[in-house]
Amino acid sequence: MAKSENLNVSSASHHGGDDGHHDLEGMRVMGFWIFLITDFIMFGTLFATFIVLNDSTAGGPTGAELFEMPGIIAETFILLTSSFTSGLAVLAMNRGNRKALIGWLAVTVLLGLSFISLELTEFFTLVHEGANISTSAFWTAFYTLVGTHGLHVSIGLVWITAIMIQLARHGINPVTKRKVNIVSLYWHFLDVVWIFVLTIVYLMEVM
Amino acid sequence: MWDNIKEFASEFFVTGDPLIYGADVSIALTLIAVVTALTYFKKWTWLWKDWLTTVDHKKIGIMYVIASLLMLFRGGVDALLMRTQLAVPDAEFLSPEHYNQIFTTHGVIMILFMAMPLMFGLFNLVIPLQIGARDVAFPFLNSLSFWLFFFGAMLFNVSFVIGGSPDAGWLSYPPLSGKDFSPGVGQDFYIWGIQISGIGSLMTGINFIVTILKMRAPGMKLMKMPMFTWSVLSSCLTIILAFPILTITLALLFIDRYLGGHFFTLDSGGNPMMYINLIWMWGHPEVYIVILPAFGIFSEIVATFSKKRLFGYKSMVFALMAISITSFFTWAHHFFTMGTGANVNAFFAVTTMIIAIPTGVKVFNWLFTMYRGRLSFPTPMLWMLGFIPCFVVGGMTGVMLSVAPADFQFHNSYFLIAHFHQVLIGGVAFGYFAGLYYWWPKVFGFKLDEKLGKWAFWFWNIGFYVCFMPQYVLGLMGMTRRVSTYGWDKGWYDLNLVSTIGGFLMGIGFIFQVWQILHSIKFMKKAPADPWDGRTLEWSIPSPAPVYNFATIPRAEGKDWYWEEKQRIAQGLPPSPRPKLEPIHMPKNSGIPFIMSAFWFVAGFGLVFDWLWMAIPGFIGIVVCMLAHSFNYKTDYYIPVDEIKRTEAAAAGRGV
Ligand code: HEM
Ligand SMILES: [Cu+2]
Numbered sequence: 007m008a009k010s011e012n013l014n015v016s017s018a019s020h021h022g023g024d025d026g027h028h029d030l031e032g033m034r035v036m037g038f039w040i041f042l043i044t045d046f047i048m049f050g051t052l053f054a055t056f057i058v059l060n061d062s063t064a065g066g067p068t069g070a071e072l073f074e075m076p077g078i079i080a081e082t083f084i085l086l087t088s089s090f091t092s093g094l095a096v097l098a099m100n101r102g103n104r105k106a107l108i109g110w111l112a113v114t115v116l117l118g119l120s121f122i123s124l125e126l127t128e129f130f131t132l133v134h135e136g137a138n139i140s141t142s143a144f145w146t147a148f149y150t151l152v153g154t155h156g157l158h159v160s161i162g163l164v165w166i167t168a169i170m171i172q173l174a175r176h177g178i179n180p181v182t183k184r185k186v187n188i189v190s191l192y193w194h195f196l197d198v199v200w201i202f203v204l205t206i207v208y209l210m211e212v213m
Numbered sequence: 214m215w216d217n218i219k220e221f222a223s224e225f226f227v228t229g230d231p232l233i234y235g236a237d238v239s240i241a242l243t244l245i246a247v248v249t250a251l252t253y254f255k256k257w258t259w260l261w262k263d264w265l266t267t268v269d270h271k272k273i274g275i276m277y278v279i280a281s282l283l284m285l286f287r288g289g290v291d292a293l294l295m296r297t298q299l300a301v302p303d304a305e306f307l308s309p310e311h312y313n314q315i316f317t318t319h320g321v322i323m324i325l326f327m328a329m330p331l332m333f334g335l336f337n338l339v340i341p342l343q344i345g346a347r348d349v350a351f352p353f354l355n356s357l358s359f360w361l362f363f364f365g366a367m368l369f370n371v372s373f374v375i376g377g378s379p380d381a382g383w384l385s386y387p388p389l390s391g392k393d394f395s396p397g398v399g400q401d402f403y404i405w406g407i408q409i410s411g412i413g414s415l416m417t418g419i420n421f422i423v424t425i426l427k428m429r430a431p432g433m434k435l436m437k438m439p440m441f442t443w444s445v446l447s448s449c450l451t452i453i454l455a456f457p458i459l460t461i462t463l464a465l466l467f468i469d470r471y472l473g474g475h476f477f478t479l480d481s482g483g484n485p486m487m488y489i490n491l492i493w494m495w496g497h498p499e500v501y502i503v504i505l506p507a508f509g510i511f512s513e514i515v516a517t518f519s520k521k522r523l524f525g526y527k528s529m530v531f532a533l534m535a536i537s538i539t540s541f542f543t544w545a546h547h548f549f550t551m552g553t554g555a556n557v558n559a560f561f562a563v564t565t566m567i568i569a570i571p572t573g574v575k576v577f578n579w580l581f582t583m584y585r586g587r588l589s590f591p592t593p594m595l596w597m598l599g600f601i602p603c604f605v606v607g608g609m610t611g612v613m614l615s616v617a618p619a620d621f622q623f624h625n626s627y628f629l630i631a632h633f634h635q636v637l638i639g640g641v642a643f644g645y646f647a648g649l650y651y652w653w654p655k656v657f658g659f660k661l662d663e664k665l666g667k668w669a670f671w672f673w674n675i676g677f678y679v680c681f682m683p684q685y686v687l688g689l690m691g692m693t694r695r696v697s698t699y700g701w702d703k704g705w706y707d708l709n710l711v712s713t714i715g716g717f718l719m720g721i722g723f724i725f726q727v728w729q730i731l732h733s734i735k736f737m738k739k740a741p742a743d744p745w746d747g748r749t750l751e752w753s754i755p756s757p758a759p760v761y762n763f764a765t766i767p768r769a770e771g772k773d774w775y776w777e778e779k780q781r782i783a784q785g786l787p788p789s790p791r792p793k794l795e796p797i798h799m800p801k802n803s804g805i806p807f808i809m810s811a812f813w814f815v816a817g818f819g820l821v822f823d824w825l826w827m828a829i830p831g832f833i834g835i836v837v838c839m840l841a842h843s844f845n846y847k848t849d850y851y852i853p854v855d856e857i858k859r860t861e862a863a864a865a866g867r868g869v
Contacts (some may be wrong), residue, residue, distance in 0.1 A: 034351075036423050036427065037423045040423065043453060044415060044453050044456070044457045045457070048458075048461050051457065051458050055461075055465065055476065055491075058487055059484065059487075062475075062482025062483070062484070063482060064475075064480070064481045064482035139468070139472050139474055140473035140475065140481070141481075142481045142482045143474075143475040143476060143481055143484065146469075146475045146476055146483075150465065150474070150476075164840075165843075168840055168843050169843075176846070185843075
């Protein structure tokens with residue numbers, strides 16, 4: 007449908023610097039990197055509060071008592087794999103293979119969904135065992151930090167899905183290309199944050 | 214049923230205070246007047262097409278300025294109410310509860326809804342023009358930032374008549390701001406009003422960093438950028454590092470209040486001190502975020518009106534960067550007295566004093582720029598001159614406060630109030646006024662009346678000293694901040710009365726400014742492109758700037774390229790060659806930022822009142838708006854060469 011307008015957008019962005027136009031796609035990627043820095047500071051703040059409140063269980067259950075590591079390891083494995091499949095999607099895009107691109111994105115979304123459902127199951131079990139967000143400062147910090155990561159993953163899922171639809175409609179062009187690159191950057195970022203969650207929240211707690 | 218409604222209404226609408234009934238009536242009348250006027254003059258489409266949906270950075274800048282001046286009015290009325298209460302001992306003008314609400318809303322509004330948007334307004338009005346760009350990096354995001362600020366500020370402001378204002382101070386320390394001590398909705402208005410506008414501020418920070426790094430005219434190397442642009446860059450870098458901390462801090466406070474969390478509660482392991490650390494890790498840099506651009510403005514003004522190149526360019530850049538970095542290592546000086554320990558206090562005392570060094574460098578550079586310059590004193594320059602003594606005194610009292618042992622004496626006294634108003638009014642407010650006066654002709658295409666402007670200047674300046682100098686003394690005499698009344702026996706009577714008179718003198722200054730603007734609109738004197746004989750790129754294009762700013766992008770080599778170009782032409786050399794006209798690529802207007810921000814308002818209002826039936830549709834609306842934007846590929850258009858030629862000819866014909 008809107009093919010010609012796409013071309014319009016993309017040719018405009020490669021007009022050269024002199025119409026005062028600059029490299030639109032490049033600017034967007036740079037803007038996204040800066041956004042990631044701000045997001046990183048947000049997570050950093052959450053990690054800092056978690057570390058401060060690490061021992062503030064106020065006589066309630068501790069993490070070491072309730073965490074079930076096999077589930078967490080499975081979550082980790084799934085998220086790492088999804089990061090890998092999103093990388094494969096970008097490779098397919100660079101080869102110009104739209105079908106493979108959409109396919110790998112779909113796999114990524116499915117993996118992300120199973121990550122989220124495992125996480126929700128974990129939360130429900132914990133609540134069932136008597137640790138909810140208002141049990142103690144420790145649990146407040148736990149749910150906030152891990153939940154914020156989960157919220158980010160969920161936003162990513164909606165976002166990737168929206169891009170898949172756009173790819174189906176418009177094909178691979180500079181605009182959709184940039185969108186795929188950015189979303190996969192975001193997805194890798196969530197992976198890195200999760201490694202920190204795994205280490206600081208779970209491993210350091212149970213060891 | 215009827216009783217239920219009555220009970221609900223008496224909680225929902227704030228009742229029982231004549232001041233608030235007055236506000237209700239005036240809000241209702243203003244709304245009716247605006248709606249009637251828009252309908253009568255058939256201006257609704259104009260409003261929507263030309264303003265609410267605009268992505269033009271100049272118009273967005275104008276809207277920021279208007280909104281922030283309205284907030285200056287509201288915050289100023291708050292200030293005068295407080296000063297009226299304090300003018301005489303044992304006064305019963307404001308109840309203690311009402312006084313608490315007023316100092317809270319005054320502080321929040323002045324810093325977050327007056328200073329920040331006025332600053333963003335100046336960024337928008339000036340930066341693209343000064344670096345030779347046609348727009349900011351992300352015009353759509355820019356409009357979204359504005360509307361988020363606007364709706365966030367409105368959400369905060371309605372607390373006055375709906376539900377009740379926050380009253381735990383402008384930084385809302387828990388446990389006072391927690392559910393146990395502040396069960397009402399005021400704190401929730403605080404959280405969501407600031408949160409929503411804060412997201413906008415964060416995006417503005419990102420937007421202008423990319424704009425400055427990526428969109429400068431060819432030839433303008435980083436070390437050749439105008440000083441205002443440098444100050445905006447350093448301010449924006451500070452924003453992107455500091456505002457995420459605020460976002461999280463408010464979110465945590467919200468989780469405590471709404472979901473029964475225990476981050477900052479007194480029981481179940483919570484730690485209120487953690488809030489105080491977090492809020493000042495944002496709060497102190499925030500103070501520098503608003504002052505750095507003022508430094509940039511003064512640098513521009515002092516060079517223009519001394520007809521000299523700015524003295525010590527490199528050291529100025531270095532000082533800006535040094536200040537923005539150091540500002541992150543001083544936060545604990547706000548709670549020396551809270552038992553952090555002597556070593557920690559010593560560290561933060563030293564880092565605080567270090568900031569005085571780059572600041573001093575800047576002041577000396579401005580003085581050296583004026584030295585042997587060909588000086589002239591129109592209003593922008595007057596504000597610059599008024600600023601210097603004010604800031605020097607404010608800086609010195611700041612260093613006094615940074616001495617940790619001394620702070621045990623000054624802490625939370627009127628000495629502190631006098632100090633920070635001296636830097637906030639003398640530095641930030643005077644700085645932005647100077648900037649507004651300086652760039653006004655460029656933005657609006659007409660000059661402001663100088664005579665009324667001088668009246669405003671003198672009322673503000675004299676009023677300032679009359680208001681705040683007595684407060685230093687009051688602080689030393691033991692008067693603490695946030696007291697709503699005091700007895701005759703304290704002996705604070707005369708100084709407080711003098712201080713109140715000073716406050717009203719500043720109020721008169723503000724009235725003069727409003728009068729000045731109205732008067733200058735009525736007797737409009739068209740402004741030339743270059744009314745001050747300026748040095749930077751923005752003066753090389755017509756006033757007001759056309760939509761596309763620059764018909765052709767200049768090659769801006771040299772620090773004061775436009776000034777040098779004028780010298781070259783005066784010597785009879787031909788002007789630098791410009792590329793030939795080409796169609797100009799422009800972003801299309803969009804209604805999404807406005808609608809999305811309105812949904813944020815709905816969601817925020819719902820959360821304030823714990824109404825999920827309202828909050829959830831609000832959040833759904835936000836997501837739908839984002840998707841609508843993502844799916845929209847028709848976001849730009851071209852201005853054909855013919856039209857550019859016509860616009861330029863018309864501007865030239867206006868007698869530039
Ligand atoms: C126009 C003249 C102004 C007057 C007469 C004035 C007066 C006052 C007064 C009486 C207080 C309350 C002191 C107390 O009882 O603790 C106050 C607090 C405050 N003012 Fe102003 N003010 C003015 C302008 C400003 C400006 C321009 C700013 C910021 C840009 C500002 C920021 C603050 C802050 C942050 C507080 C602290 C609020 C709190 O304690 O939570 N003020 N001001
Ligand atoms: Cu500070």
